Amino acid sequence: MEIRNIAIIAHVDHGKTTLTDALMRETGMVKDASVSMDSNALEQERGITIYSKNASFFWKGTKVNIVDTPGHADFGSEVERVLRSIDTVLLVVDAQEGPMPQTRFVLKKSLELGLKPIVVINKIDKPAARPAEAHDEVLELFMELGASNEQLDFKTLYAIGRQGIAKRRLNDENENLAPLLDTILREVPPAKTKDAHGEKLLMQPFNLGYDNFLGRLAVGRIYQGVVRQGDGVFVKKTNGETEEGKITKIFTFEGMEKKSVPEAFAGDIAMVAGLPNVYIGDSICENAEQTPMPAIAIDEPTIAINLLVNDSPFGGREGKFVTTRQIRERLEKELEVNVGLKIDWSAPDFFRLYGRGELHISILLENMRREGFEFQVSEPQAIIKEENGERLEPFEEAVIDAPAASAGSVIEKLTRRRGILTAMKEESSHTRMIFEMPTRGLLGYRSEFIINTKGEGSLSSRFIGFKPFAGDIKRHTFGSMISMENGTALAYSLFKLQERGIIYIDPATPVYEGMIIGNTAKGEDLDVNPTKNKQLTNFRNTSMGDAIDLTPPFRLSIERGMEIMKEDEYLEITPKSVRLRKKYLSKTARAKAERQERKIPDD
Ligand SMILES: Nc1nc2c(ncn2[C@@H]2O[C@H](COP(=O)(O)OP(=O)(O)OP(=O)(O)O)[C@@H](O)[C@H]2O)c(=O)[nH]1
Ligand SMILES: [Mg+2]
Numbered sequence: 001m002e003i004r005n006i007a008i009i010a011h012v013d014h015g016k017t018t019l020t021d022a023l024m025r026e027t028g029m030v031k032d033a034s035v036s037m038d039s040n041a042l043e044q045e046r047g048i049t050i051y052s053k054n055a056s057f058f059w060k061g062t063k064v065n066i067v068d069t070p071g072h073a074d075f076g077s078e079v080e081r082v083l084r085s086i087d088t089v090l091l092v093v094d095a096q097e098g099p100m101p102q103t104r105f106v107l108k109k110s111l112e113l114g115l116k117p118i119v120v121i122n123k124i125d126k127p128a129a130r131p132a133e134a135h136d137e138v139l140e141l142f143m144e145l146g147a148s149n150e151q152l153d154f155k156t157l158y159a160i161g162r163q164g165i166a167k168r169r170l171n172d173e174n175e176n177l178a179p180l181l182d183t184i185l186r187e188v189p190p191a192k193t194k195d196a197h198g199e200k201l202l203m204q205p206f207n208l209g210y211d212n213f214l215g216r217l218a219v220g221r222i223y224q225g226v227v228r229q230g231d232g233v234f235v236k237k238t239n240g241e242t243e244e245g246k247i248t249k250i251f252t253f254e255g256m257e258k259k260s261v262p263e264a265f266a267g268d269i270a271m272v273a274g275l276p277n278v279y280i281g282d283s284i285c286e287n288a289e290q291t292p293m294p295a296i297a298i299d300e301p302t303i304a305i306n307l308l309v310n311d312s313p314f315g316g317r318e319g320k321f322v323t324t325r326q327i328r329e330r331l332e333k334e335l336e337v338n339v340g341l342k343i344d345w346s347a348p349d350f351f352r353l354y355g356r357g358e359l360h361i362s363i364l365l366e367n368m369r370r371e372g373f374e375f376q377v378s379e380p381q382a383i384i385k386e387e388n389g390e391r392l393e394p395f396e397e398a399v400i401d402a403p404a405a406s407a408g409s410v411i412e413k414l415t416r417r418r419g420i421l422t423a424m425k426e427e428s429s430h431t432r433m434i435f436e437m438p439t440r441g442l443l444g445y446r447s448e449f450i451i452n453t454k455g456e457g458s459l460s461s462r463f464i465g466f467k468p469f470a471g472d473i474k475r476h477t478f479g480s481m482i483s484m485e486n487g488t489a490l491a492y493s494l495f496k497l498q499e500r501g502i503i504y505i506d507p508a509t510p511v512y513e514g515m516i517i518g519n520t521a522k523g524e525d526l527d528v529n530p531t532k533n534k535q536l537t538n539f540r541n542t543s544m545g546d547a548i549d550l551t552p553p554f555r556l557s558i559e560r561g562m563e564i565m566k567e568d569e570y571l572e573i574t575p576k577s578v579r580l581r582k583k584y585l586s587k588t589a590r591a592k593a594e595r596q597e598r599k600i601p602d603d
Pocket of ligand 2: 016017018038048049068069070071
């Protein structure tokens with residue numbers, strides 16, 4: 001049987017997963033309309049794809065392996081790895097938004113690898129869709145990125161992924177995905193499947209998985225030969241070393257399921273078990289003398305965070321796994337599958353995690369708390385490195401669509417955060433602005449942006465490289481409101497305090513000295529007592545809640561917490577709570593620490 005290998009790529013939310021789901025249903029691989037490729041609980045809650053996933057369908061006697069990739073820029077390196085191992089991409093572009101930063105990134109990578117994309121202008125049902133313009137913008141982008149003549153000759157389809165419709169021309173009447181399926185068979189070169197039996201095995205993993213019984217799993221494309229259960233193989237590592245191993249289990253992908261098979265052939269994508277040290281980009285070979293595949297580059301991390309045991313006064317109350325040893329074991333397991341993650345174990349009292357962005361790190365933290373872990377993290381920081389005596393830091397390109405009325409204040413805020421406005425264009429409903437700026441300047445900016453644009457703006461950014469350090473940036477303009485008491489927060493106190501800033505907690509929340517219960521618009525930290533009650537003689541109502549008009553609190557989530565926290569604070573994360581605290585709990589300890597810090601540079 002012939003095989004085609006494709007990946008579906010796009011900017012976040014342009015409709016990759018919805019279209020993949022529709023392809024699965026149209027080809028009869030999945031019957032239940034509620035089953036989605038976004039199968040992970042966090043993916044379903046957030047409505048985004050976090051992990052790239054393999055699936056397949058059959059169309060007119062051909063097997064098509066398809067990899068659904070995440071569109072969020074934090075997972076960009078995941079997409080890059082996948083692109084190495086497939087033959088064509090479906091480039092999905094929202095008919096209203098047109099090409100966005102991540103469209104450019106994934107298209108650039110695809111063109112560099114010599115792939116000829118099939119373009120799907122999607123969501124043409126949107127009232128503000130402008131499919132013809134979106135198509136022209138895609139064509140311009142191809143040219144700008146230096147596409148070859150052959151690549152410029154790409155096929156375009158117009159789709160409503162959500163309704164399972166793809167058309168060759170906008171006014172075609174068909175109500176199914178057949179035109180897209182036929183285009184895939186016609187345009188994607190068949191994978192090399194012939195003569196598999198006469199050749200030596202050569203397979204290269206582009207993704208990792210883990211199973212409690214089988215151990216590490218490697219998902220890869222078989223370029224040559226046959227992989228058989230029970231066979232001995234050689235793993236040629238990218239550092240030149242060779243390790244021997246034995247294949248204990250093989251799966252191929254059928255529909256959204258894995259299917260255990262005794263052997264898999266050249267041309268197919270398979271998942272193999274039995275190689276505990278195999279890694280992305282290694283070559284799995286039949287004999288030790290074979291030439292390995294070129295390595296697959298993995299992007300460097302851009303941000304770092306410290307993770308440590310929760311030593312707050314409430315530490316260990318809510319978590320099931322709270323010790324350094326338990327946390328360490330969990331993180332070691334994460335390294336098995338989380339390719340963009342690096343961990344420095346060398347410090348005595350914390351683990352330093354390096355990742356690809358705030359979302360990449362916060363997804364890990366969220367998964368851990370759901371599994372019952374409790375811990376604290378420090379403020380995320382951009383990684384600063386030194387090369388030839390020069391300090392370098394990560395930079396990003398941020399593309400912002402904002403209502404025209406808020407454009408001025410966005411520009412002002414980002415300029416203060418060392419952003420440089422490189423392009424600006426008035427569209428009918430909004431202003432599009434492009435900034436180049438240090439990652440540091442974007443850290444902690446997103447929630448401010450949402451408030452600034454009243455939720456009507458969009459901001460997406462992607463890493464563009466390390467550049468010279470841009471100078472100091474003041475991340476926050478607000479101060480923290482710190483409890484000076486242990487006890488329980490009372491509605492009366494919170495009511496009084498909400499005049500001075502934004503409150504993070506509900507009445508009746510237990511608090512401790514040093515816990516941060518809100519912020520103040522004034523830049524200075526403020527010590528407050530949230531446990532104070534009104535003098536009883538002044539009561540008119542018997543129940544406090546009835547008498548008081550409390551603004552709903554700004555509840556902390558892991559992401560919000562990571563955005564607003566400061567350098568001298570920790571974010572406490574437990575299965576039940578997310579709290580913010582000062583590293584030093586008492587006012588005197590904080591003052592002392594600050595004095596000491598100031599003294600050091602003077603010496
Ligand atoms: N109007 C309209 N909305 C669509 C269509 N296809 C998908 N959507 C919606 O667009 C949103 C994003 O869809 P997804 O399929 O999750 O997008 P994605 O590209 O997989 O997103 P990431 O994987 O997170 O990058 C969802 O709310 C879909 O319901 C379409 O054809 N028309
Ligand atoms: Mg998706």
